[in-house]
Amino acid sequence: MSRIGKKPIEAPADIKISADGAIVTFTKGKATRTLDTKGNVGINIDGQTLTFTTNSDDRQDRAFWGTYRALAANIVKGLTEGFSKQLEINGVGYRAAVKGKVLNLQLGHSHDINYDIAEGLEMSVEKNVITIKGNDNQKVGQAAAEIRAFRPPEPYKGKGVKYIEEHIVRKAGKTAKK
Numbered sequence: 001m002s003r004i005g006k007k008p009i010e011a012p013a014d015i016k017i018s019a020d021g022a023i024v025t026f027t028k029g030k031a032t033r034t035l036d037t038k039g040n041v042g043i044n045i046d047g048q049t050l051t052f053t054t055n056s057d058d059r060q061d062r063a064f065w066g067t068y069r070a071l072a073a074n075i076v077k078g079l080t081e082g083f084s085k086q087l088e089i090n091g092v093g094y095r096a097a098v099k100g101k102v103l104n105l106q107l108g109h110s111h112d113i114n115y116d117i118a119e120g121l122e123m124s125v126e127k128n129v130i131t132i133k134g135n136d137n138q139k140v141g142q143a144a145a146e147i148r149a150f151r152p153p154e155p156y157k158g159k160g161v162k163y164i165e166e167h168i169v170r171k172a173g174k175t176a177k178k
Helices: 059-080 137-150
Strands: 016-021 023-028 031-034 039-048 049-054 083-090 095-099 102-106 111-115 123-127 129-132 160-163
Touching: 016 039, 016 102, 023 059, 031 059, 039 059, 059 137, 083 137, 095 123, 102 137, 111 137, 123 137, 129 137, 137 160
Parallel strands: none
Antiparallel strands: 016 023, 023 031, 039 049, 083 129, 083 160, 095 102, 102 111, 123 129
């Protein structure tokens, strides 16, 4: 029995929830997000409360039950609070700047890296910290991972792009082995 799947999702009054077959639609102002359950779970909407039910006691259906409940809860959280990730740039001469819908990165390569900001995301740069905000958790995380992949942190000096909460395990250099 899924402990996550059993929990109801309480949406605020400004979010409108509707279901059309296997597709659940969440609307807040101009922002609309949909969740396609592909008929793997049952959907019950009672006012501002959304609950999911399992179609059978099959192991796969129980897994879908908890997964779709978690995805729906993330959509509600994204429409109310939003999601954000912060990246820190470490290194001499490493810089970032937002120019319109493009994030310009100077990370020690022979050329600048221009990263196109996806629709629905906002990016800002203060000193050496890049902040990525949006209402879709997957898009925010994917953008952060792609930016980090341009120059992952290296273990000797810690230079590169890392998450703010990430801890880099440092290695000793050649001189420490004597």
